[in-house]
Amino acid sequence: MGDAWRAVRYFEQNNKGRDFVVGDIHGAYDLVLLAMREARFDPSRDRLFSVGDLVNRGEGSYRVRKFLDQPWVHACRGNHEDMLIKAYADGEPSQGTLDWLARQIGMHWWLGVDRVERNAILDAIRKLPLAMELQTDRGTVGFLHADVRSGMNWHEVLTRLENGDDQVTKTALWGRDRLDNDDASGVSGIGRLFVGHTPQWGGVRRLGNVFGMDTGAVFASLKPEKDARLSMFNVVADTDLLTERRERRLIDVRDNQSFDLPAFNDL
Secondary structure, rough: OOOOOOEEEEEOOOOOOOEEEOOOOOOOHHHHHHHHHHHHOOOOOOEEEEEOOOOOOOHHHHHHHHOOOOEEEEEEOHHHHHHHHHHHOOOOOHHHHHHHHHHHHHOOHHHHHHHHHHHHHHHHHHOEEEEEEEEOOOOEEEEEEHHHHHOOHHHHHHHHHHHOOOOHHHHHHHHHHHHHHOOOOOOOOOOOOEEOOOOOOOOOOOEEEEEEEOOOHHHHOOOOOOOEEEEEEEEOOHHHHOOOOOOOOOEEEEOOOOOOOOOOOOO
8 A cells, every 4th residue: 555654645547447435344344345245346457445444343343454455455544543543643552541442432352452463553554545536437536534625626625635734634534514414515626526434324325426435334233223234336337326225235235337337527
């Protein structure tokens, strides 16, 4: 995933295979593997883009480093990765702090990880960018964890993230206004934007050209009363396919890549 940290990473078009996006994982890597099998994901040609929140809540969170080590995986930093990074900003936190984080944000898994692996995980997640941009044959696709401030275009978002703007960074990691307020105004300057962070029970939600991909994967086992699932979509699939409602199941894979699909309507 590269050695030097960059706030934004840019990716050229995949001319060999397909590009998928996956919602918040929170340690539910078994579901990721199931979704990949259903999609017949080919690691030699296909790529998987993540909107972040790879860890916490789920007991499988310890698998994050192995996931990020795969050359076909590209992930954004989520607020849960950011909280873990900040816990170690001034060195090793106290056991009391770690116990508190375990209770508050579901970091119980961390307590069972040895020091060597903890350092390796920290090294891996510190490299995660705040946003990613991908070129496709239908136009430009963006990924970030949470939200873009209403009225701000994509180019301005990336520029401010690269310049270390605190408010834009906070919104990218923590914002919920768009999904909470049913703001369908979209984000100009990009064809599609995939985000996570705000759970969408029952399936992915579209507001303008923004797709809320966090469908609560880890809660399929933690809170079975919720209509939770892991969603993994081809980033250039037909909009009607991506937005149709489907019955409850553990994984939701959608893929109909076609050279006949039109370009995105850039706002």
